[in-house]
Amino acid sequence: MKTVYLDNNATSRISPEVLEAMMPFLRDLYGNPSSMHLFGGQVRKNIDRARQQVANLLGADEDEIIFTGCGTESDNTAILSALAADSCRQHIVTTRVEHPAVLGPCKKLEKDGHTVKWLSVDARGMLDLDEARRAIGDCTGVTSVMYANNETGVIFPVEEVGAIAKNAGSFFHVDAIQAVGKIPLNMRNSTIDYLSLSGHKLHAPKGIAALYIRKGTKFSPLIIGGHQEMGRRGGTENVASIVGLGAACELARKYMEQELTDVKRLRDKLERALLAAAPDARLNGHPEMRLPNTSNISFEYVEGEAILLRLNELGICASSGSACTSGSLEPSHVLRAMGIPYTAAHGSIRFSLSRYTTEEEIDFVIEHVPPIIKLLRQISPFGRKTA
Ligand code: PLP
Numbered sequence: 001m002k003t004v005y006l007d008n009n010a011t012s013r014i015s016p017e018v019l020e021a022m023m024p025f026l027r028d029l030y031g032n033p034s035s036m037h038l039f040g041g042q043v044r045k046n047i048d049r050a051r052q053q054v055a056n057l058l059g060a061d062e063d064e065i066i067f068t069g070c071g072t073e074s075d076n077t078a079i080l081s082a083l084a085a086d087s088c089r090q091h092i093v094t095t096r097v098e099h100p101a102v103l104g105p106c107k108k109l110e111k112d113g114h115t116v117k118w119l120s121v122d123a124r125g126m127l128d129l130d131e132a133r134r135a136i137g138d139c140t141g142v143t144s145v146m147y148a149n150n151e152t153g154v155i156f157p158v159e160e161v162g163a164i165a166k167n168a169g170s171f172f173h174v175d176a177i178q179a180v181g182k183i184p185l186n187m188r189n190s191t192i193d194y195l196s197l198s199g200h201k202l203h204a205p206k207g208i209a210a211l212y213i214r215k216g217t218k219f220s221p222l223i224i225g226g227h228q229e230m231g232r233r234g235g236t237e238n239v240a241s242i243v244g245l246g247a248a249c250e251l252a253r254k255y256m257e258q259e260l261t262d263v264k265r266l267r268d269k270l271e272r273a274l275l276a277a278a279p280d281a282r283l284n285g286h287p288e289m290r291l292p293n294t295s296n297i298s299f300e301y302v303e304g305e306a307i308l309l310r311l312n313e314l315g316i317c318a319s320s321g322s323a324c325t326s327g328s329l330e331p332s333h334v335l336r337a338m339g340i341p342y343t344a345a346h347g348s349i350r351f352s353l354s355r356y357t358t359e360e361e362i363d364f365v366i367e368h369v370p371p372i373i374k375l376l377r378q379i380s381p382f383g384r385k386t387a
C-alpha cells in the first residue's frame with residue numbers, strides 16, 4: 001500500500017539531497033571537529049558552512065546561530081537564558097496555544113514562583129495585541145510567542161508583539177519551528193532576540209535544531225560542558241545532522257516559492273473540496289494568516305480518532321486534534337483555547353502537506369474522506385445520523 005503522507009507538521013521526510021550531504025560524515029569523515037589535525041579540521045569547515053546556510057535562510061549572521069539537539073532544547077534554552085539576564089525581570093508572557101516545548105518550561109517556572117501571563121486567542125486562533133500590550137510590562141523578562149501554530153498553522157503578528165516587548169524592555173523569543181522553511185523570515189530589522197527552529201520539520205533529520213541569538217543579546221547556556229558552539233552549547237557536535245540541517249536550509253531557500261504557490265494550491269484544493277463535500281465541516285484557524293501547508297478541519301459529530309483509523313487503512317497519514325488522556329479523548333489545548341465547540345473539536349483533523357505532496361495524493365484524499373465521514377456519521381455516538 002502506498003503511503004500518502006499528510007502529517008508534515010509532525011515530522012517530514014529527509015530530502016534525498018540532505019541524506020546525500022550527510023553520508024560522508026557518517027561513513028568516512030568521522031573526525032572530531034575540535035581536533036587539531038587536518039582530518040578534524042575538514043569536518044569543522046563543514047559545520048561552519050552549515051551554520052552559514054542556516055543563517056542565510058534566516059537573514060542572520062553565522063555567529064548568531066548555535067546548533068542544539070532538538071527544538072524543545074532551543075525553546076528551553078532561550079526562555080531560561082532570557083530570565084537569567086536580569087533578576088528584577090522574572091515575569092513571563094506567552095500564549096495558551098504554544099507547543100509543549102514552551103508550555104512545559106513556562107508551567108514549571110510558574111510552579112517555581114514566576115508570574116506567567118497566558119495570552120488568549122480568538123475563535124480563529126489569532127492573538128489580541130491589546131491583551132499583549134496590557135500583559136507585557138516592566139517586570140517581564142521574556143515574551144515567548146510562536147511564529148505559526150503547529151495545529152492550525154495560524155501565523156501570529158510576531159513583529160507587532162516584538163515591538164511591544166522591546167518597548168517594555170523584555171527579551172523576545174519566537175518558536176518558529178513550524179514557520180522556518182515554509183514562509184520567508186528575516187532577522188534583519190526584526191524585533192526577535194531568540195528564534196528556535198528544528199531540522200525534522202524541514203526535511204532534515206530528527207535530533208538536530210538551532211537557536212538564533214541576536215548579536216549582543218545576553219546569553220546563558222543550558223548545556224554546560226565543552227567549548228563547542230563558542231561555549232554556548234556543550235557537547236561534541238552531531239556533525240552529520242548539522243550538515244544535513246545546513247543542506248535542508250539551503251534547499252528551503254530554493255523551494256520557498258514552491259511552498260508559497262504549489263503547496264498552497266494543493267492545500268487549498270484539498271480544503272475547498274473537503275469543506276464542500278462533507279456537510280458540517282469547518283475550518284479551524286484564520287483563513288488567510290496561515291501557513292501554506294496546513295489545514296485543520298473539523299468534521300462535526302464524528303471522532304477524529306475514528307477518521308484517522310479509516311484513513312490509516314488507506315495509507316493516509318494525518319493527525320487529529322484530540323489526545324487520549326486517562327482513557328478518554330480530550331480536544332487539544334489549542335482548539336480549546338479557540339473555543340471550538342466540543343462536537344467540532346472532537347472531529348478535527350490536521351492535514352499538513354510538503355513540497356513532496358503530489359496532486360494524485362490530494363485527489364486520492366479528496367475521493368476517500370467524504371465517504372468515510374458519511375459512514376462514521378451514520379454510526380456516530382453524538383447522535384447525528386444524517387449526511
Ligand atoms: N515547537 C513547535 C511549534 C513544534 O511544532 C515542535 C514539534 O512538533 C516543537 C516545538 C518541538 O521540536 P522538537 O521535536 O525538535 O523538539
